[in-house]
Amino acid sequence: MYTQRLLLLVIIVFSALQPGVLAWISSPRSFSSSSRLFSSSNEQIPDLTGKIIVQRVIHRLSEQSDVSVHDNLSIEERIRFVKDPKKDDGSVLPVGRRTLILRDKNEKELYKLDVHETNPTHNGFDTDLFSTYAMIIYIACNPKLLKGRVMELESQLGLGGLLGTIALAGVLGENVHPEPAVEDFAPNKEKFHVHMPKNVEKLVLTDANEEMLNDAFFNIKNAGLQPHEVVLQKFDWNRHPRIPDEVRYDTILGCDLVFDFPTVKELARTTAFMLAPEGTFVHICPDGRESLAYLRQFLVRAYKMDTNIGFLKLQTHEYKFQVLNQGESEEKLNEQELVPVRVRDSFF
Numbered sequence: 001m002y003t004q005r006l007l008l009l010v011i012i013v014f015s016a017l018q019p020g021v022l023a024w025i026s027s028p029r030s031f032s033s034s035s036r037l038f039s040s041s042n043e044q045i046p047d048l049t050g051k052i053i054v055q056r057v058i059h060r061l062s063e064q065s066d067v068s069v070h071d072n073l074s075i076e077e078r079i080r081f082v083k084d085p086k087k088d089d090g091s092v093l094p095v096g097r098r099t100l101i102l103r104d105k106n107e108k109e110l111y112k113l114d115v116h117e118t119n120p121t122h123n124g125f126d127t128d129l130f131s132t133y134a135m136i137i138y139i140a141c142n143p144k145l146l147k148g149r150v151m152e153l154e155s156q157l158g159l160g161g162l163l164g165t166i167a168l169a170g171v172l173g174e175n176v177h178p179e180p181a182v183e184d185f186a187p188n189k190e191k192f193h194v195h196m197p198k199n200v201e202k203l204v205l206t207d208a209n210e211e212m213l214n215d216a217f218f219n220i221k222n223a224g225l226q227p228h229e230v231v232l233q234k235f236d237w238n239r240h241p242r243i244p245d246e247v248r249y250d251t252i253l254g255c256d257l258v259f260d261f262p263t264v265k266e267l268a269r270t271t272a273f274m275l276a277p278e279g280t281f282v283h284i285c286p287d288g289r290e291s292l293a294y295l296r297q298f299l300v301r302a303y304k305m306d307t308n309i310g311f312l313k314l315q316t317h318e319y320k321f322q323v324l325n326q327g328e329s330e331e332k333l334n335e336q337e338l339v340p341v342r343v344r345d346s347f348f
Contacts, residue, residue: 048083052324053092054333055079057125058317059133061141062345066310072171073110073140075133075163076101078330079122081321098122100159102136102167110170111194116218117157118211131255131284132160134314134348138282139164140171145280147199148250153237153270154257155205158216161253162205162223162230169197196229203229204249208236237270238263248276256285264291268298272305284348312348 060074061067078099081092102111115122136159139145146168152161174197196203205216213232220230235241252271258264271281285292299305320339324332 046323048090048092048323050326051083052095052326052328053081053083054322054324054330055081056319056322056333056338058319059130059137060315060317061134061137062313062315065312067138067141067312069141071105073105073137073167074103074107075136076103077125077133079125082326094121094123096121098126100163102140102163102170104171111163111166113163113219113223115157115159116215116222118215128256129159130314130316130346131348134312134346135160135253135255135282135284136164136167137314138284138312140167143168143172143197144199145282146197146251148201148276149204149248150200150202150251150253151204151206151249151274153206153235153252153254153267155207155216156209156212158205158219158232160255161203162216162219162225164253165196165200165203166194166223166225168200169195172197174198194224195226202231204231204233206233206235206237208234208238210234238266240266241270243270243273247274248279249274250276250279252279252281254281254283257283258285258291258295260291261294264294264298268295268303272299272303314346314348316344316346318342318344 055078057077058074059077061070063070078101079094080096082095084091084093097117098115100113100115101109104110146165150161150165152158155161174195205213205220207213207216213234217232220232252275254267257267267283275281283295296307300307318341320341322333322336322338324330
């Protein structure tokens with residue numbers, strides 16, 4: 001039944017006179033280091049020597065999601081492969097970085113980012129990012145969600161908070177400004193940079209892992225944001241950190257943070273002490289975990305937070321591989337037919 005499937009991915013939104021929160025989930029396929037592009041023995045394998053193989057996937061919210069507007073934004077994820085020189089069976093190897101393209105409801109490109117990751121190249125589609133994609137789109141579909149000081153807990157690559165705010169600015173028409181970028185920080189070719197939405201005073205990306213913070217730094221730099229608009233901070237919410245009284249945030253974001261009872265207790269404590277009055281915590285993770293129910297109990301009973309429950313359905317549209325000659329512009333992809341392969345549903 002439809003209602004049973006929706007229970008697989010849950011949203012918990014907490015807000016009101018007391019600080020608040022929101023939660024979600026995800027999951028599809030990834031490539032190994034060398035994967036076969038053509039699986040059918042009857043399918044003729046073309047010569048891929050000197051070619052770049054591009055796979056495009058588009059993520060968007062279904063109209064069945066609990067949002068007033070579901071189609072404000074879609075995310076195109078683009079990854080690339082080359083022929084495995086050691087094999088002649090259609091096997092390919094990942095090459096280059098993952099590219100994320102934000103598009104508005106008319107499919108117009110709002111923003112493009114080549115994602116910096118610790119590994120020198122992507123390793124196919126990473127299903128762990130699906131909750132992040134859902135968060136980015138959800139933010140774009142809820143213009144009033146982000147305000148004032150915004151913090152993302154355990155931001156890893158920084159994509160949720162970073163692209164969420166950029167997407168929101170794009171949807172609101174506040175995105176790219178023809179002003180000189182700060183040299184040595186965001187020297188993009190057009191000397192343009194992007195701004196946070198007007199309602200967002202500052203974005204703080206946190207993580208306990210310095211390697212992840214380094215990745216987030218380069219993603220901020222590549223995004224063209226000004227240094228004063230985004231702050232990177234080493235912060236481990238899971239180790240009962242001392243939280244200064246003056247540190248308060250209007251919106252706190254988090255993806256897939258709760259796994260067991262101890263983490264639930266610390267997450268509830270951290271958000272309760274760091275949220276400003278009438279603030280909102282948005283958390284996305286799998287509903288199937290027992291720990292999610294405990295999180296809600298802690299937030300409601302121990303910290304008197306108001307909670308609302310809703311659901312999101314993230315649709316992932318996969319398309320047939322497209323092939324370019326090495327060195328050829330990816331603008332040429334638009335001249336090729338985009339052939340659907342399948343649609344995956346993930347519920348949050």
